[in-house]
Amino acid sequence: MKNIKLHAIVLALIVISEMIGVIPISIGIGRIVLLPMLYALIFGMLLTPKFLNVAKEKEMLDASSLIGVTLMLLMARYGTLVGPTLPKILAASPALILQEFGNLGTVLLGVPLAVYLGLKRETIGAAHSVAREPNVALIGEKFGLDGAEGRGVMGVYICGTVFGTIFFGVMASVCGALGIFHPYALAMAAGVGSASMMTAAVGSLVAMFPDMKDQLAAFGAASNMLSGLDGLYMSVFIGLPMTEWLYRKFYKIKYGVEAPASDAKKEDEA
């Protein structure tokens, strides 16, 4: 907390990263976006003993003890994004509300794959949700972001930040072209709690079904607002317990022994 050197380093990282600014890279099918937060992360890593050795052991430990708190300012902003849209959210149709449970699809597809790939407790962080800001905060608070669970959620968060937009844009195009789902259903599915991912997915659908433009945009935006509201509660009460349970099952199938408990520090010790 009172590690002045750490805060000075961080301030320098912020200023340098923000000065570089957003770098969009076009790659034919869409855009990859590099944000200042990504440079701050990478430069921060480069300062540690393995590389430049500016940030020493003490700075690394102090930084990791502070991350849980740093996320709270962002969560406050997040709540204030949801609040003004609440009346509209409450007026949403049953289809919109129920499709929110589809966000648990990450668990059903993610946990078996994660265990198959040989990931251990990273699974809990990576597969319990689509890993947007509130999920990062939740994992950070429960397990710390420097443990296995934290690596999982941060990994998926970064992937989402860098290529999530393009991924959702392409995925919506493919599903739209397959013709299995109605465009309305695909627009509702686009809202996963990230405005940029939703916009990309809806954008692809609008390009394919221009005469439904307004409905698609409205469904996408409403579903995204809903995910913003319920995403965190869904993770706390359903997603995370379900992931833990499924992880233990698949771990036992693969390794034949009970999954070891988390070695991460618990919140009350932090």
Added chain:
Amino acid sequence: MKTKDMVLAIAIFTVMSLFSNAITTKASSAAAIINSIPGLCILAIIALAGMIAAKFIPGGIPAAAWVVTIGCLVTVPGFPGAEFINAKVKLVNFVALCTPILAYAGISIGKDLDAFQKTGWRIVVLACAVFIGTYLASAVIAQFILKALGQI
């Protein structure tokens, strides 16, 4: 964490965010930077209120959930002062608040770099599965309900 430490930590991050927000929003004048201060202070108070609630109110609800809920509540149309709060926090860029977090995260990750290298490509594969999983499952449910309601 002691309440005193929470206040100090939030104060430090608020100052950090002032910098990242000023550069992100390309604040060209001192006035533009000063304008973002009330919003940041409101966010700091919401964050502190949520953390203190999580600490003293039993039930084990995470601070993140408290903070989001309080932030949501005070900006719901009709809540006393919601319009004022909303106008002020709007001047604080959401993405700018992420930069200080990831700067601290980068430094703290330094000690786990080996573990990161080991899991790196697997997490990328998994991230794709996570995106596909949420999208397809939501689409299946929406399709089913819309059909059942006769809306498509």
